[in-house]
Amino acid sequence: MKILVVDDERDIKLLFQQRFRKEIKNGEMDFVFAFSGEEALEFLDQLVHEAVLILSDINMPGMSGLQLLERIKTNYLEPPPVVMMITAYGDAENYAAAQRLGADDFLTKPVDFKALKEKLKTLT
Amino acid sequence: MGEYILAFFMFRYLRLTLRDTEILSKWDKLLQAGMITSAVLLGVEIIFDSVSQYTTWFSYLLLGYIAYLIYWKAEFSQRKSVFVAVLPFVIVSFLTKITSLTSTEFYQSWEDVYDVAGVFSVIWMIVMLVITNKQNKALAREREKTLQEEKQNKIISQMKADLEVQVVQRTAELTKQKEELQQTLDELKNAQKQLIHSEKMASLGELTAGIAHEIQNPLNFVNNFSEVNKELLEELQEAQTNGDLEAVGDITRDIIENEDKIMHHGKRAEAIVKSMLQHSRTxxxxxxxxxxxxxxxxxxxxxxxxxxxxxxxxxxxxxxxxxxxxxxxxxxxxxxxxxxxxxxxxxxxxxxxxxxxxxxxxxxxxxxxxxxxxxxxxxxxxxxxxxxxxxxxxxxxxxxxxxxxxxxxxxxxxxxxxxxxxxxxxxxxxxxxxxxxxxxx
CATH class of the missing domain: 3.30.565.10 (Histidine kinase-like ATPase, C-terminal domain)
Incomplete structure (x- = not known):
């Protein structure tokens, strides 16, 4: 299963690669990265019919994570991707919006990578 | 006869000149007495014509007394010109009288000259009196003018004094106003300073959340990469023990890369804090x-x-x-x-x-x-x-x-x-x- 990480911070790529280096090495997990909502949608267009797990930041310039979530949930129905939202503003408003738009999970920065790893392992 | 009339009018004249002045009271009775004496003696001469040759002498005493007043008393010294007018008449009359008494012959042979002298002295008297009168009038006018000027000067100096008082008052008012304005200005300057500061603080307040977020992100990286590096170092130790040199090289490269990221994000956070501090400082x-x-x-x-x-x-x-x-x-x-x-x-x-x-x-x-x-x-x-x-x-x-x-x-x-x-x-x-x-x- 491919995991698409969407975040406007470019160093998130290296971080994930390091954090999940064993899993990547073992071939357990396959990460792809997009640095904006728009870029993420392009990726999804290329990955049609592939099972995808999406980890998206909410606060991004341009298309926000919530907008991306809405687009994914309305347009990419088959197979329905799992979408986990990550935000630095762990507030009720964003949480409610993410829930309403059909997010499968909601994480708050700073991300607890151990917990995330467990979650991803059960999902993939 | 003429001598008494002259004496009477001279007394009257002197009295008139003192009219409306304070010194009149001192001389009034004397001058009045002079007038009365002159009038009485004139009346006596008119009624008893025969005594005139004796009484006439009193008229010279009276005239002499007038001369004394005019020449020796400061109060009348200004009236000399009038006396100058009458003096020739008095002298001519006196000389005529004396010579007619002492030397009748001489008098009779020179009678015409005496008469002419008498006429001239009268003419002199009239002309001089007219001139004096004119001069007096001119003087009076001059005095009036001077008085007017003095009055004017007094008014002007009064006005000047008033004006000075006003100026002092106004200056005081203006100084007070200036001080009040200065104070207001100082207060305004302070208010402005505070406003500028609060403007800055308001924009800082708006920024706070953004700053927190901006700091949180690099801090997350610092923490995460540090944790990763710890793990990597443990792996490095393991690889060294195993003698897996290839793994040692890979892991070391990763550690260095992560370390760069730690430094980069640490600096990023530092820069944000610095700019925030800078912004809040004056x-x-x-x-x-x-x-x-x-x-x-x-x-x-x-x-x-x-x-x-x-x-x-x-x-x-x-x-x-x-x-x-x-x-x-x-x-x-x-x-x-x-x-x-x-x-x-x-x-x-x-x-x-x-x-x-x-x-x-x-x-x-x-x-x-x-x-x-x-x-x-x-x-x-x-x-x-x-x-x-x-x-x-x-x-x-x-x-x-x-x-x-x-x-x-x-x-x-x-x-x-x-x-x-x-x-x-x-x-x-x-x-x-x-x-x-x-x-x-």
């Missing part, structure tokens, strides 16, 4: 070579996140279009940062209701200096507002929401502080672009 006013691109990027991010923190649903595309190879220019970074923050905040505010909100900060390098522009695609600024936009206290925000000082302070910072220019270009419905031009030197 300007040192010291110009230092500054990279305008870094400044613009930093404040754009801060402003964006600050905005997001306040309004979670707010989302805008914010872009930078920064000219490469921009030379550092000498500016008060903190002040220029404030201006940028203000312009960017305004831009975000403007695009709030727009469908596809976009804020672009661009820099440009020209021969004169560096240009920074902040462009938004908001509703634009109407002409009447555009004219007032840099005025102090002008705000389109609701009361209490904006100080109305942001752009006016920006204007001062750019034009007065940096000899630059700030201008706005806008068409209703087509957004607005604020452009700052900063000279290189």
């Amino acid at each position: 300007s040192t006013g010291k110009k230092e070579p500054t990279d305008i691109n870094t400044l613009a990027d930093e404040y754009l991010r801060l402003a964006y996140h600050g905005f997001r923190a306040k309004d979670k649903s707010f989302n805008a595309i914010f872009k930078t279009d920064l000219a490469e190879g921009l030379p550092k220019i000498s500016v008060v970074a903190q002040d220029i940062g404030r201006v940028l923050l203000n312009l960017i905040n305004n831009a975000f505010q403007a695009v709030k209701e727009v469908e596809k909100p976009e804020v672009v900060v661009s820099t440009r390098h020209s021969a004169e200096g560096i240009e920074v522009s902040v462009k938004d695609n908001g509703p634009g600024i109407p002409q009447d507002i555009k004219e007032k936009i840099f005025q102090p206290f002008f705000t389109t925000k609701a009361t209490g929401k904006g100080t109305g000082l942001g752009l006016s302070l920006s204007y001062d910072i750019i034009t007065k502080g940096h000899s630059g220019q700030i201008a706005v270009e806008s068409k209703p419905g087509e957004g607005a672009t604020f452009t700052i031009k900063l000279p290189k030197t």
